[in-house]
Amino acid sequence: MQDKNTIAEFNAATLDLVNQIIKRYPQGRQKSALLPVLHIAQAENNGWLSADTMDYVASLLGIQPIEVYEVASFYSMFNLQPVGNCVIEVCQTGPCWLNGAEQLLAHFEKRLGIKPGETTPDGKFTLKTVECLAACGNAPVIQVGTEYHEKLTTLKADELLDKWTAENKNSHTNPYL
Amino acid sequence: MPLLKVTIDNIEVEVEAGTTILNAARQIGGSVVPPAMCYYSKLEGSGGKCRTCLVKVAQGSAKDPRPMPKLVASCRTLVQDGMVVQNTTSPEVMEARGAITEFLLLNHPLDCPVCDQAGECHLQDLSYEHGLEETRTVEERRTFEPIDIGDKIKLHMTRCILCYRCVMVADQLTDQRVHGVLGRGDHCEISTHIVKAVDNDFSGNMIDVCPVGALTDQTFRFKSRVWFTKPFDAHRECSKCSGKTVLWMKGDEILRVTGRKDKYGELEEFICNSCRFEHKELNDWTVTGPRVIERHSVISQNHYETTAFSKLKKG
Amino acid sequence: MAKQILLKNIEVPGLAGFDVYRRLGGYSAVEKALKGYTPDQVTDEVKKSGLKGRGGAGFPAGMKWSFIDKKSDNPRYFVCNFDESEPGTFKDRHIGQLNPHQLIEGMILGSYALGANAAYIYIRGELFYVLNIIEKAINEAYKNGFLGENILGSGYSLNLYCHPGAGAYICGEETALLESLEGKRGNPRIKPPFPAIVGLYGCPTVVNNVETIAALPWIVNNGGEAYAAIGTGASTGTKLISACGHINKPGIYEIELGLPVEEFIYSDEYCGGIRNGNSLKAVVAGGSSVPILPADLILKTAKGEPRLMSYESLAEGGFQTGTMLGSGGFIVMDHTTCIVKNLLTFARFYRHESCGQCSPCREGTGWMEKILMRIEGGQGTMKDINLLTDIAKNIEGNTICPLGDAAAWPVASAIRHFREEFEEHVKLQKCPF
Numbered sequence: 017m018q019d020k021n022t023i024a025e026f027n028a029a030t031l032d033l034v035n036q037i038i039k040r041y042p043q044g045r046q047k048s049a050l051l052p053v054l055h056i057a058q059a060e061n062n063g064w065l066s067a068d069t070m071d072y073v074a075s076l077l078g079i080q081p082i083e084v085y086e087v088a089s090f091y092s093m094f095n096l097q098p099v100g101n102c103v104i105e106v107c108q109t110g111p112c113w114l115n116g117a118e119q120l121l122a123h124f125e126k127r128l129g130i131k132p133g134e135t136t137p138d139g140k141f142t143l144k145t146v147e148c149l150a151a152c153g154n155a156p157v158i159q160v161g162t163e164y165h166e167k168l169t170t171l172k173a174d175e176l177l178d179k180w181t182a183e184n185k186n187s188h189t190n191p192y193l
Numbered sequence: 194m195p196l197l198k199v200t201i202d203n204i205e206v207e208v209e210a211g212t213t214i215l216n217a218a219r220q221i222g223g224s225v226v227p228p229a230m231c232y233y234s235k236l237e238g239s240g241g242k243c244r245t246c247l248v249k250v251a252q253g254s255a256k257d258p259r260p261m262p263k264l265v266a267s268c269r270t271l272v273q274d275g276m277v278v279q280n281t282t283s284p285e286v287m288e289a290r291g292a293i294t295e296f297l298l299l300n301h302p303l304d305c306p307v308c309d310q311a312g313e314c315h316l317q318d319l320s321y322e323h324g325l326e327e328t329r330t331v332e333e334r335r336t337f338e339p340i341d342i343g344d345k346i347k348l349h350m351t352r353c354i355l356c357y358r359c360v361m362v363a364d365q366l367t368d369q370r371v372h373g374v375l376g377r378g379d380h381c382e383i384s385t386h387i388v389k390a391v392d393n394d395f396s397g398n399m400i401d402v403c404p405v406g407a408l409t410d411q412t413f414r415f416k417s418r419v420w421f422t423k424p425f426d427a428h429r430e431c432s433k434c435s436g437k438t439v440l441w442m443k444g445d446e447i448l449r450v451t452g453r454k455d456k457y458g459e460l461e462e463f464i465c466n467s468c469r470f471e472h473k474e475l476n477d478w479t480v481t482g483p484r485v486i487e488r489h490s491v492i493s494q495n496h497y498e499t500t501a502f503s504k505l506k507k508g
Numbered sequence: 509m510a511k512q513i514l515l516k517n518i519e520v521p522g523l524a525g526f527d528v529y530r531r532l533g534g535y536s537a538v539e540k541a542l543k544g545y546t547p548d549q550v551t552d553e554v555k556k557s558g559l560k561g562r563g564g565a566g567f568p569a570g571m572k573w574s575f576i577d578k579k580s581d582n583p584r585y586f587v588c589n590f591d592e593s594e595p596g597t598f599k600d601r602h603i604g605q606l607n608p609h610q611l612i613e614g615m616i617l618g619s620y621a622l623g624a625n626a627a628y629i630y631i632r633g634e635l636f637y638v639l640n641i642i643e644k645a646i647n648e649a650y651k652n653g654f655l656g657e658n659i660l661g662s663g664y665s666l667n668l669y670c671h672p673g674a675g676a677y678i679c680g681e682e683t684a685l686l687e688s689l690e691g692k693r694g695n696p697r698i699k700p701p702f703p704a705i706v707g708l709y710g711c712p713t714v715v716n717n718v719e720t721i722a723a724l725p726w727i728v729n730n731g732g733e734a735y736a737a738i739g740t741g742a743s744t745g746t747k748l749i750s751a752c753g754h755i756n757k758p759g760i761y762e763i764e765l766g767l768p769v770e771e772f773i774y775s776d777e778y779c780g781g782i783r784n785g786n787s788l789k790a791v792v793a794g795g796s797s798v799p800i801l802p803a804d805l806i807l808k809t810a811k812g813e814p815r816l817m818s819y820e821s822l823a824e825g826g827f828q829t830g831t832m833l834g835s836g837g838f839i840v841m842d843h844t845t846c847i848v849k850n851l852l853t854f855a856r857f858y859r860h861e862s863c864g865q866c867s868p869c870r871e872g873t874g875w876m877e878k879i880l881m882r883i884e885g886g887q888g889t890m891k892d893i894n895l896l897t898d899i900a901k902n903i904e905g906n907t908i909c910p911l912g913d914a915a916a917w918p919v920a921s922a923i924r925h926f927r928e929e930f931e932e933h934v935k936l937q938k939c940p941f
Contacts (some may be wrong), residue, residue, distance in 0.1 A: 042583075042626075044708060050691035051674045055633065067387045077691075085386035090693040092675035093633045094265045108697075109595045110796055110853045111752045111839055123614045147857045148595040148796075149634055152752040152837070153759050166309040180831070190670070191636040193658040219876050241698035245907055263905045267697050291901035296871040329895060332878040355864065374693070374864075377676070379874040381864035 017036045025072060030056060033192060034076065046077050050087055053077065054094060055191050063103060063142075064095040064190035073130065092146065100135040100142035102185040104128075105159040109146045111152035123170045127177055140181065161187030197274040198255075201225045201248075203283045214267035214278055215246055219457065220410055225282050228290075228319055230297070230404050231356035232268035233459055240268035243354060245319060246294045249286050251276035264289055268367055284482060287323075294323040300335040302351045302406075308376050310316035310406030312419040315458060316354065339384060342372060343390035346400060347468050350382050353407035359383065359399035367393035381406065394433055397469040401452050401460050402416045402432070412450040412470055413441075422448050433465035439484045453484070464469075511738050511746045513726045513763045514719065518606050524641055524650035529609040535654055537725035538616050545728075550621035554724065556732025558744035560607040563589055563680070563717030564795060564835040564908075568818055573714055575704035576622055582711040586624040587689065588615060590631035590718050591673055591680040595796035595857060596837025599748035600718035602760045604631070604638040607722070608645035612668065614721035616654060617728055619666050626667050630685050633674040643670050677861035681909045682715040695865045719748055735742055739765035743818035747833070749778075753840035756780035769793075769815040769822075770807050773840065774783035774890055786842035790926070793822055794834020796854045797914035799921030800847070802832050804855065827921065846941035847926040851918060852880040858915035869912040872903040878917055883930060886938040893930045897923050 024036060034053055043046035053073055054065065060067050069085040087092045106121045113157075125131060128141050135142040151157045154166030158173075165176060179185075196207040201218050202225040208217045216234070218226045225249055232240030240246075246268050248262035255275025264286060267278070278352045280286055298320060305311040337350035355374065360383070363370040386390070391399070400408045421440040429436045441449040450469050452460040472478065529535070541550050547642065555570030591598040603611055610630070619627045620857060631639045646668055657665045671689055673679050679688045683697035686708050701727040704799045707713020723745060727735045736744045743765035749772070752758045757780035763772065772778045773788065782788050791800060791806040809815055810829035815822065822833045841850065859873040876899055882888045900916035907913070923930060932940050 040671075042709065046688070047691035048671075048689060051649070051688065052672055055636070055672060055674065079691075080370060080385065082371055083376055083691075086373040086693055087691065089386070090377045090676065090863075091673070092377075094674060108851055108853065109857050111596055113850065113853045114753050114839070114841065114845065129810075142914070146675075147860050148593055150592045150594075150598045150601055150632070152596050152598050152839070153750060155752060155758075161633060164637070192640070241908060243910075244866055244868055247906060266698065266908075289902070289906055293867055293906065296875075296902070299871045299875060330875065332875065354867065355581040355870070376864070377693075378859060379870050381870065395747040416522045 024078075026056075026060065028179075030060065030190070033190075038077070047079050047083070050079075050084065051091070052192075054084070054088055058094060059188045059190045063099045063101075064097060098135075100139050102140060102160060102180055102187045103142045103144060105144045105146040105149075106132075107147070107149045107151075107155070107157045109148040111148075112155040112157055115155035117156040120158075120168055120173060122172065123173055124177075127174070137156060140184070142149075161189055162191050163187075197272050197276075199272045199274075199276045199278065201278045201329040208272055209458060210272075212272050214248060214250075214265070214270050214272055214276075215240075216282065217272050218267065218278075218304065224251055225268050225280050228315070228322075229268055229457070230315055230319065230354060231352060231358065233358050233361070233402055236358060236361040236402070237365060239356075239358060240259055241266045243297070245290060245297075247286060247293070249279040250276060251279050251283075258325050269477060290323045291325065294319050295325060295329070297354050298324065298328070299330055300351075301354075302334060302336070304352070307415075307421075308349075308352065309409045310352075310403075311413060313458075314406060315404040329408075331415055335379060340384075340388075341411070342385060343392050343396070345466065346391060346408050347411050348383060349407050349409070351385070352405045353383055354405055354498060355383070356404055358402040358404070360401050360410055362402055362463075363391070363393075363396065366398060368394040369393070378438075394461055394465045394467070396451065397466045398460065398463045400469075401454070401463075404458070409447055410469075412473075415420050416448045425477040425480050426453065426482055426484050427480045429468065429472065429479065431465060431468055434468060435462050435464070437462060437477075438464055438468055440478060440480065441447040447475065447478075453476055511764050512762060513735075513738075513746045514603065514610075514722055514748055516761070520603070520638070520890055523607050524605070524609070524624055524645060526645065526652055526853065529607070530652075533729075534609050535613055535652075537728035537847075538613055538620075538654055539547045539660060541617055541620055541728050542660050542664055544692055547621045547623055550617060550728060553732040554621070556734035557723075558732075558739075559720065559723055559729045559735065560743070560819065561717055562719035562723075562836070564594065564797070566833065568921070569716060569720050572704070572716070573618075573622060575702065576714055577705045577712040578623065578896045580705075580712050582709075583626065584622055584624045585708040585711055585713040586615065586619040586622050586627040587682075587685070587708060587713060587715045588627070588629040588718060588721055588773075589680060589682060589685055590629055590635075591677075591685060592635075592718070593632055593677040593680055594835050594837055595854065596752055596792060596839040597750055597795045597835040598752070599633060599760050599836060602748070602750075602873070603718055603722050604635070604642055608642045610722045610725060611642065611718060612649050612655070613643055614667060614724040615668055616649075617724040618714070618716060619668075620664055625665055627669070628689060628708075628931045629668070629670045630689055631668065631670060631672060632679075633672045636672060639670050639672055644877045645668070654698055657747070671801045676863075677857075678863045678909075681911065684909070685715060686713065692847055693863070696865050696911075698908055700864070719854065738822070740816070742820045743833075743835045747817070747836050749836045749838050751779050751819065751838040751840065753838075754786065754842035754845070756783055763817055765816075765818045766821075769817055772838075774806075779838075779840065782842050784842075786844065788793065788840065789845055790841045791835070792831075792839040792841075792918070794832045794858065795837035796839070797910075797917055798832040798834040799827050799917050799923065800851075800858060801829075801921075802925045805829050805920075805925070806831075808829075827917070828924075831921070845939065846884075846939055847922055847929050848880065848884050849939065849941070851883050851922045852877070854918045855880050855915070858911065862911060862915070866908045866912070868903045869907045869910050869915065872899050873915045875899055876915070880919075883933050884939055886933065888930075888934045890931065890934055893923060893927065893934070 227246035230243035249265040254273035679694040684694040788803040855877040900920040904916040
């Protein structure tokens, strides 16, 4: 498995954004910027956080690498293993389950030929199950990058998959832009 | 500052303001002292996590006599003047302690026969006193492969109860912490994430603060059951620490060096890795006498009088 | 018709923009407060309003504010809890997405009352697109002089920032939220001390839910007494109920507290009845954490009185026959629902979201999930059902934070009210649905 990232450091524009974010917190409290900066780092590094990426973030914020590992491994939005270009996250908690999330997930599994947690061999899609996305009134719900797709049916799922396949969808975009 | 009066299991004691219920109980001593698996008086911020020291506050204070609605962690709850606490006298507390013991053992491998900590393990003591006679779980246990964190410390994550003490040792005693708690919930683990040696003059204290066999001394690994070794107080000139240790001997051989622990299993002083790992010759030490282990542990079953103590004293 | 305090203008196009919000009377409460009220007077109005925290715990907001340590030399902080992730709850997103200025106006009022010059909106990371909407609105508020230095010439200054989470329900617990805001793992703190004394960066802090904060402009404009006149007396004002599950009209409804549950479920103004003409089986009335109630007990109390949508009526009968209003996440299940399977999804949720810090929750949540998986999968035993009740009891009250209780209550209540359904799974050795 690859351990090196294609992008080792942020470009000037991203660094500018990071510095703006750090300024939102009192002096000496730059560790507060860790979650926002990890979001950006993950988006800019193909949707996952390698040890190198986390070490880089640690150096940016002047903290120990272990402090970044501890945090990154706690929050479910951070991927510590490589993922596909487009990560499809299917909500499976109560209200979505009541409205057919299980059938929807099975449909994604069938269409993509993978189980949750897996990536298609061509590297285009990763399928994940997630817990409550807080859009229960429009269940079932999936998340792709910063987009929510609600009131999903298998028919709509097919349309989305076709579209994403055709446009080579990449869900790893800087969430602040 | 006037002293505060607190009653624990019908025994009254006067303590300074800012004292926790647990430490007030320790001032009384004996059976009123709640067990503590994560609290460690010498580590700032420790405690509150394992929940084995939960007690009932039957009266909040003289001023406000209302009871506290839930059981509280005695290691993190401060005494108020006129507080009335129930530990062993409360069936509710004893029931909760049994429940906590069951939770702590749920994913524990129970591999005491091959664990170096056996005999001085606080989880063993806890289970002996509060555990159920049979296990109620049929589920598969969580497992991890043992790993070396450096050449001196072995990590058996399967045995860990996530007390965070070793993380606090690294935070508060060493200049750079490289290990921590990773993951979330029942996937939490003590780890370095990327294989990294925990290497620092005081890292060995992680072994001594570990209440279970999760962190053990590689230099002592499988050498002997602790109850077959005999502990002796010893000291040496050391530039890094006080040099005051306990030598764990079998015959004339030093099998292990640890810090000196009090009756609650806490180190009196932290010792350096040089004393702990690098001085295993009798000539390195001045032996002052047998170490009396006050705990009810099997170690204290040892017969000191059979040891030729005079032989160990340096000329 | 329900009082429209929170959702009055929600359907007006362009409401998320400053101009439309302002044209509809927005920021008048800030003008009124900063020009005419001392901070303590704002707090007094909130106390008079009887407004309870809308995140789930229902603690009186004014009282929470009055605990803040004003003697401390440290700066004070006001923090908005926008970590909405309790299954069944999706009301805060509605406000953030469609009416961000109402939230910002509330943040200014709360910060002014507490004497905070910096405030943060902690929003769950999944809702980044809402964060961006709010940030845009914050920039507009700065441009129009409602944020920044010397607001409206009053001498009062406030900086307001958004902060994203990254996928952790536990960060909805206020001290876990503060840890997370400090860039740490979302481990709840051991209390006391409470945030009002030792909060963000060790400074006095108040954390309030989005809906609580969004009610502040109306309270300041109309007075606390006017707010208290709405509702049942014990439960004042209006509440957003997010209704979902097997109903004809899932969505977010603003109700006057005290509305009969039956009317809420069956009237066309609200949920519009059960889908496909099915019959009602059970309701989880206040987000996944609160006890589930069977149809008869959600419509009427054990005494036979109509059950109302209010803090006290839903709690009538205690946990034996009652439940809680909680966050207002109203999950409706029709007769086709397997209670065991629904509970299993909740148990999985709590196991997934447990921070792992204290032993009863870390170990107990996973244990309950495994047992429920076996029962649902047809491998359960009668003993397992009692064991589940026992584990739930052993977690409850023994944890650092309320997540343990939140995981235990659904299990205990499902077995309390639907025990025969668990037993059927065991007898048939499969799910009967």
